[in-house]
Amino acid sequence: MITEEIMMEKARMKSIDGFKTNIQKIEELFPSCVKEGRNESGEIIRGIDMEALSLLLGDHVLGDEKYEFTWVGKKEAVIEANTPISKTLRPIVADSSEWDTTQNLYIEGENLEVLKVLQASYLNAVKVIYIDPPYNTGNDFIYLDKFDTDADEYEKELGAVDDSGNRMFRNLDTGGRFHSLWCSMIYERLLLARNLLISDGVIFISIDDNEQENMKKICDEIFGERNFINCFIWNCSTAGGIRPKFASKTHEYIYCYAKDKTQVSTFYAPLSGDAIKTYQQKDEKGQIYRDKDFVFKNKSSNENQKYEIECPDGEKVHPKDGYIYRYVRERFEQALQEGMVTFKRTTTGPLLDSSGNQAHWNIYIKKYLGNAMGAPSTLIPKEQMSIYNVGTQCVQDLFDGVRVFENVKPVNVIQYFINMIAQDGDTVMDFFSGSATTAQAVMQTEIDKNIHLKYILVQVPDKCEETSEAFKAGYTTICEIGKERIRRASEKIKGDHPEIQYDFGFRVFALDDSNMKDVYYSPVEYSQDLLAMLEENVKSDRNDLDLLFGCLLDWGQPLSLPYSTECIDGYAVHDYNHGELMACFQKDISESVIREIAQKRPKRVVLRDSSFAGSPAKINVGEIFKLLSPNTEIKVI
Incomplete structure (x- = not known):
């Protein structure tokens, strides 16, 4: 007779233990270094024999002197990121849209804890992460991710708790911890976020001058210097306003890192919406293209680009003076066999017939939307990306003129980066989602590229100030604004494109304590x-x-x-x-x-x-x- 232990496993109902996961990774490489022993509490555990590991690494074990980036609290940040929690995500069907069919997620909760909870379900599953974390301005509330301090003592020391019970502090420049606490905050989250990226996934991080240098060093450590792709420069504002003493700040940075740069496909600079609209034709496979001139003005005397081509009715044509073909003859013959050539009748084209008279044809080459984009520039052209005012105005327009959110990233900023790499079926994540600009950017990308994407948004349900326009309009939390924005943006897109059938819904979940009573976690048989x-x-x-x-x-x-x-x-x-x-x-x-x-x-x-x-x-x-x-x-x- 088999026993119940063989057949049935007790559900963990906790987030993944990062320390055990790291031990398993080391065991896969060096099984002889994982042994049983006693910890500081006298418990028998499986752990790493550092002496055995050092022997295997030989002379490559470093001493005290080494190049590294560190700050006060870094060790605690690593420990916090790997410590499991007894939390869960509870579905909120009433706040959701198209619950039964959607594959999009909107999660309300502190993002460090949400990232921990998602580690098992979305490990190696996300293609693109875009985040716009809070900039370190010197006067912001930032989460201090420390959960073992007595609440009364903590509040006495730091004086602030958010509405979900998360402890916070005001990160004042005069506090002597201005950079350290910010670095710990972002470090923990990026450690967990990297796990969620698929092998060819990338992360885009918006940042300004206050922490861009530290952000680069943190990302070099977490993702590896070899996986740095680029730092993009965004022209985020005009030089208007009060004249500064030194220089007008009109740009911000977007860092891009890959999980494994060798696995990432080529980046393409996205086309603008107007340019995309010129791609209106579909071939027999449903691929979208437009006709591009095969004949163009050029003073080249290369005879290889001035040959005769036979048209569908037998007429033979060649370019007029000052014109050449785009391809040499061999490449043209290949394109013709591949079905890439289009002949169109005309009486005003740049071709002549064999007698030197005006030809009755013009020739075009099919240019497909997927191949229409070149390499992006790290200095993003102004016409490709709007400034902050445009983003804020976009949300205001969606909310009938009510200014429910300030300093909003424009949709085309996030869309620009999603467009670079996202393909049909990919998942996009934003765990500092704010007003949910990323959701609107994902939906707009689906329309423009005729692909299907999924998104995961995470936002802590911070309270709106009672003096704000948002609160006066009936929105008590940032999450309420974000969810409503997605609904309104969805309706606008569907109104503009009634012929399309995309996933405009989202499932809402809220971070909460475990479903299980405390006795469930007691170490008893x-x-x-x-x-x-x-x-x-x-x-x-x-x-x-x-x-x-x-x-x-x-x-x-x-x-x-x-x-x-x-x-x-x-x-x-x-x-x-x-x-x-x-x-x-x-x-x-x-x-x-x-x-x-x-x-x-x-x-x-x-x-x-x-x-x-x-x-x-x-x-x-x-x-x-x-x-x-x-x-x-x-x-x-």
């Missing part, structure tokens, strides 16, 4: 005297949907796939992504229901401890799955 207590290990305010999506995070599944619920003998059974995961969270599930679930052969199954009358019933469930669906993984919560 199962025993009969604990069963009664464990039967109610789920918090009373959590429903089936909370538990389902909590299990998806635990099992590392994306949160954007379809699911359904059916009633089997009076029990609600949830099916996520057609058998990828099935779950039933009701008590005392009958054997007939277990058998019907097993007969569907799901890849994974989640049940509650209270689903079983006792250990024999749990063992029986294992036997049923061993018989009917032996490859199904089973977890209990």
Whole structure:
């Protein structure tokens, strides 16, 4: 008889432990360096034998003197980034749009914790990350990611807590910690963000002069100097306003790093909206193109570009004086065979017939939209990207003239960078989403490039000041503004393009404490005297949907796939992504229901401890799955 431990795993219901993950990576390279031993608390653990690792690395182990970038609190930042938390994401269907079909996510919560929670589900899954983190102006509230300090003591020392209970401080230039705390804040988040990037993924980071030097050093350390792609310069404002003493600041920076630069495809400079509109034709494969002149003015005497071409009716043509063909004859013949050449009748073209008279044809080459872009310049042309005022005005126009947000990045700023690299099906992420400009940029990119993209936005639900126009208009948090902006931008795009069918919805999730009671995390073994207590290990305010999506995070599944619920003998059974995961969270599930679930052969199954009358019933469930669906993984919560 098999035991329940063999068949059923206890769900983790915590974020990934970064320290254990790092140990596993080292073990893959140097298995002899991972050994059992005692930690400082006397517990037996698996860890790294640094002496054995040093032997393997030989003379490449560095001493005290080395080039490095450090600051007060860096070690604590590394520890914080790798420490797991007992948090979850709770679905908010009422705030969502097109919940059942959308693949876009809007997450409300402190972004460091959200990034931790997403580590399993979105590991190596994001193609483009764009972030516009808070600039270090010297008078901003910045999150201090320290959770082990007594709350009263903390508030006494720092004097500020946000509405979600996250502790904050005012990063004053006079505090002696101006750069250190900002560096710790961004370092932790970038450590986690890198894990989410796919192998050929890239991150774009907006920054100004206050921290651009430190940002570069931090990114060099996290992503590696070899993965630095470029620093782009954006003309963000005019030189208007009060005359400065030295120089008018009219630019900001956008750093770009790859997860693995060797895997990244060629960057292309995006076309402007007006230029894209000239690409209106489709070939038999549905690819979009426009006709480009094959004959153009040039004083070249190269006879290889002045040959005769036979047109569809047999007329032979050649360029007039002062004109040449774009290709030499061999390249033209190749393009003709590839279906790249278009002949059009005309009486005013730049070609002559064999007799030297005006030809009746002109010749064009198909230029496809995907190949229409050259290499981008690090100094972005002004006509390609708007200034701050345009971004702020865009949001104001969407909100019927109400100025609900200040200093908004223009849509075409973020769209410019998404366009460089994003392809059909890619995911774009922004974990400092603010007014949700990135969502609008993603939607507009889909329209312009005729592709489908997905986005993940993360924003802490900071309160709007009561004196602000946003609060007076009924918006109490930044998240409310962001969600409403996506809805309004979606409606505008659909109104401008009624013929299109894209994903304009988004699923809303809110960061919250674990679905499980504290007893769930106690380091105790199962025993009969604990069963009664464990039967109610789920918090009373959590429903089936909370538990389902909590299990998806635990099992590392994306949160954007379809699911359904059916009633089997009076029990609600949830099916996520057609058998990828099935779950039933009701008590005392009958054997007939277990058998019907097993007969569907799901890849994974989640049940509650209270689903079983006792250990024999749990063992029986294992036997049923061993018989009917032996490859199904089973977890209990």
